[in-house]
Amino acid sequence: MKVLFSPSEAKSSIAYAAKIDKNSFCFPELYDKRLYIVKIYIDFLQKTSVENLKKFFGLKNESECIKYRDTDLLNSATSKVIERYSGVAYNYLDYPSLRKDAKDWIDKNTIIFSNLFGPLKADDLIPLYKYKQNSTINGFKPELFYKEHFSTSIDSYLKDDVIVDLRASFYEKFYKIKQPYITLKFIKNSKVVSHWAKAYRGLVLRYLAMNKVNSIKDFESINFQNLKITEILERGYKKEYIFEICT
Numbered sequence: 001m002k003v004l005f006s007p008s009e010a011k012s013s014i015a016y017a018a019k020i021d022k023n024s025f026c027f028p029e030l031y032d033k034r035l036y037i038v039k040i041y042i043d044f045l046q047k048t049s050v051e052n053l054k055k056f057f058g059l060k061n062e063s064e065c066i067k068y069r070d071t072d073l074l075n076s077a078t079s080k081v082i083e084r085y086s087g088v089a090y091n092y093l094d095y096p097s098l099r100k101d102a103k104d105w106i107d108k109n110t111i112i113f114s115n116l117f118g119p120l121k122a123d124d125l126i127p128l129y130k131y132k133q134n135s136t137i138n139g140f141k142p143e144l145f146y147k148e149h150f151s152t153s154i155d156s157y158l159k160d161d162v163i164v165d166l167r168a169s170f171y172e173k174f175y176k177i178k179q180p181y182i183t184l185k186f187i188k189n190s191k192v193v194s195h196w197a198k199a200y201r202g203l204v205l206r207y208l209a210m211n212k213v214n215s216i217k218d219f220e221s222i223n224f225q226n227l228k229i230t231e232i233l234e235r236g237y238k239k240e241y242i243f244e245i246c247t
Contacts, residue, residue: 001219011086019074026124042073044138057130071129081123088199089199092202108122113174119150143173164182164204165183179237182241203224208222
């Protein structure tokens with residue numbers, strides 16, 4: 001089984017590994033493509049105004065913008081991707097509290113789509129950075145670049161595996177799934193949950209890892225706390241599970 005997951009704008013400052021090189025990432029043969037984007041990003045930060053940085057980062061604090069602008073990404077210490085992100089989904093996943101076998105399952109089976117670094121395995125290594133979702137670099141859209149250059153490699157990596165797509169819709173722009181896959185929708189009081197869907201995606205990933213799920217049968221047999229499957233819809237490659245939130 002492979003899980004596709006979103007990053008978060010909130011990040012931990014944890015740093016314990018060496019600076020990035022091609023061995024920091026999955027698909028090392030495409031390292032130059034990642035580096036191309038990172039260098040465009042660095043050049044943009046150095047040449048744009050602080051006011052533009054505020055918009056690009058989604059920040060109001062000038063000194064914080066300058067801190068991110070002046071960070072030497074190519075020479076900064078790194079941490080595992082799964083430990084770098086610290087938003088709502090990652091809080092509910094609570095990776096640090098998992099047993100080693102569950103952590104290993106996540107490290108092996110989860111692909112996270114970074115706005116800056118592209119598709120990453122959970123145990124890839126990245127530095128602390130800032131990039132507001134949907135920001136462009138002088139009109140340049142990294143998500144489209146990554147889709148063009150990484151899709152073939154992702155296709156090969158996912159081939160014939162069970163896929164659970166837990167991405168927010170924006171991150172579908174990085175990669176289009178071309179084989180059968182599972183996706184989830186969360187309903188409470190007959191309404192689709194939007195913001196808090198992040199929390200439930202994190203919880204679902206936690207349960208997948210704890211149960212080391214490898215098949216649709218395994219997935220359907222999980223007793224998700226406070227979640228109940230009420231409907232399963234199939235259209236094309238997509239098999240959508242509708243979960244009722246029972247709290």
